Amino acid sequence: MFADDLDHPLAHGGGLAAARRLFTDAPEPFIDLSTGINPYSYPLPQLPPDLFTRLPDPQALAAMAAIAARTYGAPSPAHIVPAPGTQILLPLVAALVASSRAAVLTPTYREHARAAALAGHRVDEITDLEAAREAGLVIVTNPNNPDGRLFDKGELIALAKRLARRGGLLVVDEAFMDLGPRDHSLVGEVGRNAIVVLRSFGKFFGLAGVRLGFALAAPRLASRLAATLGPWAVSGPTLAIGAKALADRAWIQQKREDLFAAADRLKTILANAGLEIVGGTALFQLARTPADLLFRRGFQSG
Amino acid sequence: MFADDLDHPLAHGGGLAAARRLFTDAPEPFIDLSTGINPYSYPLPQLPPDLFTRLPDPQALAAMAAIAARTYGAPSPAHIVPAPGTQILLPLVAALVASSRAAVLTPTYREHARAAALAGHRVDEITDLEAAREAGLVIVTNPNNPDGRLFDKGELIALAKRLARRGGLLVVDEAFMDLGPRDHSLVGEVGRNAIVVLRSFGKFFGLAGVRLGFALAAPRLASRLAATLGPWAVSGPTLAIGAKALADRAWIQQKREDLFAAADRLKTILANAGLEIVGGTALFQLARTPADLLFRRGFQSG
Numbered sequence: 001m002f003a004d005d006l007d008h009p010l011a012h013g014g015g016l017a018a019a020r021r022l023f024t025d026a027p028e029p030f031i032d033l034s035t036g037i038n039p040y041s042y043p044l045p046q047l048p049p050d051l052f053t054r055l056p057d058p059q060a061l062a063a064m065a066a067i068a069a070r071t072y073g074a075p076s077p078a079h080i081v082p083a084p085g086t087q088i089l090l091p092l093v094a095a096l097v098a099s100s101r102a103a104v105l106t107p108t109y110r111e112h113a114r115a116a117a118l119a120g121h122r123v124d125e126i127t128d129l130e131a132a133r134e135a136g137l138v139i140v141t142n143p144n145n146p147d148g149r150l151f152d153k154g155e156l157i158a159l160a161k162r163l164a165r166r167g168g169l170l171v172v173d174e175a176f177m178d179l180g181p182r183d184h185s186l187v188g189e190v191g192r193n194a195i196v197v198l199r200s201f202g203k204f205f206g207l208a209g210v211r212l213g214f215a216l217a218a219p220r221l222a223s224r225l226a227a228t229l230g231p232w233a234v235s236g237p238t239l240a241i242g243a244k245a246l247a248d249r250a251w252i253q254q255k256r257e258d259l260f261a262a263a264d265r266l267k268t269i270l271a272n273a274g275l276e277i278v279g280g281t282a283l284f285q286l287a288r289t290p291a292d293l294l295f296r297r298g299f300q301s302g
Numbered sequence: 303m304f305a306d307d308l309d310h311p312l313a314h315g316g317g318l319a320a321a322r323r324l325f326t327d328a329p330e331p332f333i334d335l336s337t338g339i340n341p342y343s344y345p346l347p348q349l350p351p352d353l354f355t356r357l358p359d360p361q362a363l364a365a366m367a368a369i370a371a372r373t374y375g376a377p378s379p380a381h382i383v384p385a386p387g388t389q390i391l392l393p394l395v396a397a398l399v400a401s402s403r404a405a406v407l408t409p410t411y412r413e414h415a416r417a418a419a420l421a422g423h424r425v426d427e428i429t430d431l432e433a434a435r436e437a438g439l440v441i442v443t444n445p446n447n448p449d450g451r452l453f454d455k456g457e458l459i460a461l462a463k464r465l466a467r468r469g470g471l472l473v474v475d476e477a478f479m480d481l482g483p484r485d486h487s488l489v490g491e492v493g494r495n496a497i498v499v500l501r502s503f504g505k506f507f508g509l510a511g512v513r514l515g516f517a518l519a520a521p522r523l524a525s526r527l528a529a530t531l532g533p534w535a536v537s538g539p540t541l542a543i544g545a546k547a548l549a550d551r552a553w554i555q556q557k558r559e560d561l562f563a564a565a566d567r568l569k570t571i572l573a574n575a576g577l578e579i580v581g582g583t584a585l586f587q588l589a590r591t592p593a594d595l596l597f598r599r600g601f602q603s604g
Contacts, residue, residue, distance in 0.1 A: 006526075006529055007525035007526050007528070007529045008525075009360075009528075009529075009533060010533075012357075012360075014356065014357040014359070015359065015360055015361070016356070016359060017360075017361040017362070018360075018361065037355075037356070037357070041351070041354070041355045044351065044354055049343070050511070051511050052343070052346055052509050052511045052512050052543075053339075053343045053509055053510065054318070054334070054510060054511050055314075055339070055504075055510040055511065056511055056513070057316070057317065057318060057319050058311075058314075058317050058319075059319040060319070084386040084390075084513065084535060084537065085532075087533070087534055087535070088386075088390075088531055088532055088535050090532070091530050111532065114529070115532075118529060118530055202357075206355055207354050208355065208356060208357040209352070209354045209355055209358055209537055209538030209539065210354050210537055210539070211358070211534060211535070211536070211537040223309035223310075224308075224309050226309070227308055227309040227310075227311075227416070227420060228393050228420055229390060230387075230389035230390055230392070230417075231311060231312075232387055232389055232510075232513060233386060233387065233389070233390050233513070234513070235511060235512055235513040235537055235539075235540065236511030236512070237511065237537075237539065238537065241354075
């Protein structure tokens with residue numbers, strides 16, 4: 001990867017305006033299968049104007065962070081840092097380690113490699129944890145996007161211990177762990193190990209527009225991230241929405257069940273269309289397609 | 303400044319929850335004079351649920367950035383980078399220069415020195431541009447907070463040219479320039495010079511809770527900042543609010559007049575209370591106070 005490539009935007013899903021321009025006759029609404037975002041969004045609470053007009057209140061931020069810490073299972077509120085989406089955390093987390101070799105488990109979300117390179121690392125794309133031996137920074141998405149691959153908790157902890165001995169860090173992106181087998185989560189381990197876990201609010205709660213994500217880490221690393229983000233990184237409305245949604249255990253449980261059922265239906269539809277399912281989670285599926293014909297056929301029907 | 307200090311939050315204004323706890327008998331509403339935010343907020347538009355549920359659309363981001371470029375007077379939309387508030391840009395902008403000495407014109411907003419130190423610079427607090435001779439990074443707030451001090455445009459450009467010769471950068475925080483003498487703005491100069499200008503949306507538009515700020519810089523630096531922030535740093539509702547407000551020239555002109563009139567009234571009130579006005583802008587005033595008695599008297603009356 002060359003320096004200039006780093007500043008060139010990567011293509012992502014979710015560009016509905018571009019899709020509408022390409023396929024002007026498609027019926028509305030488009031069904032977006034590209035972004036792994038829960039279509040059954042958390043209902044928006046009333047948002048008093050103060051949330052928009054005033055600086056986000058430091059106590060509201062602390063309260064929301066404490067709720068998130070409980071819901072995700074962090075050791076304490078000192079182990080969590082709220083950010084305006086997980087994306088913005090990627091280069092900041094990569095910069096917690098001095099420039100070195102970074103190993104990214106691929107295929108995966110492509111911004112991980114770019115963020116590590118932006119933070120000054122030489123990036124190796126690897127397909128197996130064993131290949132991470134030389135790295136100072138290792139980045140794993142668990143469960144992985146796009147293939148749903150799961151990594152063994154014991155193996156990841158052992159890797160983090162090896163990394164810690166050379167001043168390194170393991171980053172585990174758990175963007176899809178709300179539905180993933182949650183006993184695989186490393187959130188409970190961040191206090192004891194050189195591990196930073198990333199969690200996404202917008203995907204599971206179906207509110208990707210509000211921009212909310214979290215880094216979970218030992219307090220020393222969490223303080224550094226919080227200082228870099230500054231005191232008002234998360235917007236006032238998002239603080240209110242996040243606090244309400246993350247505390248709503250009944251909704252969380254119900255949506256897990258709904259999404260598992262919907263994923264079963266999607267798998268059936270894809271299989272009936274002659275596609276071979278390769279992997280996935282309850283928020284996305286990876287299927288082998290005969291050609292890009294499917295892409296066009298899909299868009300033309302909205 | 304020691305490494306540990308960097309991660310310790312600085313005290314800022316705007317903490318209403320804390321104020322209410324200290325002064326439980328104060329009448330409501332509190333009038334917050336601590337944050338330099340326009341109390342006549344831009345009226346919130348309707349915010350369709352899609353803005354909250356979907357990832358912020360890349361084309362909506364580009365459109366809002368183009369409007370902001372025109373309103374602020376940037377050479378082109380390639381010279382502007384939207385961010386979730388100006389605060390989060392501070393360490394990222396400071397990191398555009400290799401670790402060196404950073405000079406911060408003080409007294410000023412205290413996060414500037416901390417952000418430069420977080421980016422690896424040795425920070426000198428100076429009171430005069432002449433003292434910046436050794437620095438690789440110079441940070442000036444213009445007009446300055448808290449004293450309203452204005453820096454000469456020609457002098458700043460000359461300083462930026464000297465900095466450019468040694469690979470350095472001048473950062474000009476124009477958070478209060480919407481009301482400042484706008485011919486002092488360096489926005490039009492960012493294409494030709496080693497200058498990054500920061501502009502704040504929330505202060506002038508009275509919408510500090512939505513988190514929106516901008517860096518204006520040469521396209522090479524702007525691309526690097528945009529890549530670090532990633533594609534969805536600004537929330538969907540904020541993109542919609544920013545696009546509408548920044549295009550509303552009539553509102554902008556009217557609010558400038560209203561705020562100048564309000565500032566005159568505030569100056570009269572402060573002077574009648576026996577305070578000596580030291581400086582300020584139409585969004586804040588700096589006055590010499592006899593004691594912290596005033597602080598308590600103010601809070602007790604809400």
